[in-house]
Amino acid sequence: MSKRKAIEKHENEDVEMESHEEVDDDSGSDGEEDIINVDFEFFDPKEDDFHAVKNLLGQHFASDALLFALSELADLVVSQANVGTTIKVNGADSDPFSLLTTLNMNQHLYHHHNSAASGAASGSSSTPKQSEVMTQIRDYVFTKSRQNEKMNMKLKELLGASSKLQVGLILSERFINMPAETAPPMWKMMLDEVNWAIEEGLPFNFDYFLMLSPTYHEVAPKNDMDDDDSAPKPNRKKTKMAEPTVFFMHPEDEILEQFAEHTHDYKFTTPPSAAESMSSFDDFGIAPGRRMMLIHKSKIPEVVQLMANMSQE
Template sequence: MAKRKHPEADATRQKDDEDDSGSDEDMDMLDVDFEWFDPQPDVDFHGLKTLLRQLFDVDAQLFDLSALVDLILSQPLLGSTVKTDGNESDPFAFLTVLNLHEHREKQVIKDLTSYLLSKSSTHPSLSQLSQLFSSSSSAQVGLILTERFINMPAEIVPPMYNMLLEEISWALEEKEPYNFTHYLILSKTYTEVESKLDAEDDRPAKKKKQKGSKSEGGETFYFHPEDEVLQKHAMLWGNFDYTKKDEGTSDSKRAFQEMGVKPSGHVILIDGAKFEETVKAVGAFLSPS
């Protein structure tokens, strides 16, 4: 299955020089060339494992991430990595899709589906997942896994989704098993919590400034801004608590703010027939103004 890859793109990152005045002169502009590549079995194992560990957060230890990376790399003509220093460098971002039905006998997929089922049983908003994963279901679910380092610009996301659409189209022409009835996107969100360090030092906490959605536990914020658009086109979406508990995690993740950060798992289910229009909406939302 032939495929085009490696388009180059320019993106601009903004860096605050840490001056408190807030004027335009305080922002330095850094131009970075990003390149999109096919997953490389000989190069990307450790980089993808690092990104998966970030995606699953404290629950990463519940899964055989090495086996999951091997599965991703077993389909190198599907999915993308984003790099800044050529094909032999480590990926800063990736996106791929796995056929949960096709790989249902693999232990890491069994573990993942069991994990998601356990979350759906305790969160009413996710209850429909149990029907999709039942033995009697004819659904072909594509699990989308995507993650990027926190300082990567969101503008790299639309090309990865557009390439995925193109790659799935080519795969279907070759009669490969990617005719998905549903796409399940695994992501993560966070809520702000009072910092224990601030409480100990009697320091005032900074007010929230980011935009998010409301939940029972307070305002929810997105690690991936595209999730806001994906949810608008979704059949269902919802957050869930991680299985593992890490009491120190809220303060360890607060690099850019005074409040503590409590991450949560997040899933979004999209009808396969609406996936293309959803990808277009993501592109419009994240396109540079």
């Protein structure tokens, strides 16, 4: 079944994308374009989505994905029954093309066990244990934010063992050809689910939300570079280069940034693998990166409303 809140909010209205494909001249269509309407359905993550979710998480962390126990993270996502949304195009049993969810970092760092993670009924006798992958993510954001003293201090305060506050780690990823119009309803669903979970006494009463948003900046394409290394290079005086303009991969993150209490751009730790290098963004004049954003919970409803307003324009 499609998600309950999608039916309540959107009254069974599907999100559609028109995909244009050119037809060969010899097909008899005189070069006209076929329009393919694709209906997107919203679903809760489920166990069968594990491998597809893991792939999306690998895309989310890019070359640094090797630093994290992604199998454990994917398991946390698909076992969390109360909060999280996927988008599929071929029914409930197909692979998701998009994912948006939030995980309680403090809960998984210091009070983690399966029943709490999934929001299932109490009664499990499993012994609480610290989540390996959430520990890795915590240490990662501590390291990456070192150059931003205020943000680093705030993160250590929020994610310390003695913290009384809760941080929701937002995981937002989708295939590159997914339309941006699918994002606002997903955010509305997540906000509704968090509020419902709080009403049920589940550990989703977050004080802050942490995002690692995909970004990029323009660089000289490799194909435009001089391939003749033996050619003499003209002498140039060293000049201080201006910082490149950073753009978001996901347009909705531009709205989120406006309400962030702290932001920080950082580079990946791990260089791309040989396979990734063959199809590197650099070949197209794009250098990927990430922008860490810390947003107070009071700002999220306004952000979601702005997303909805912009999607209707």
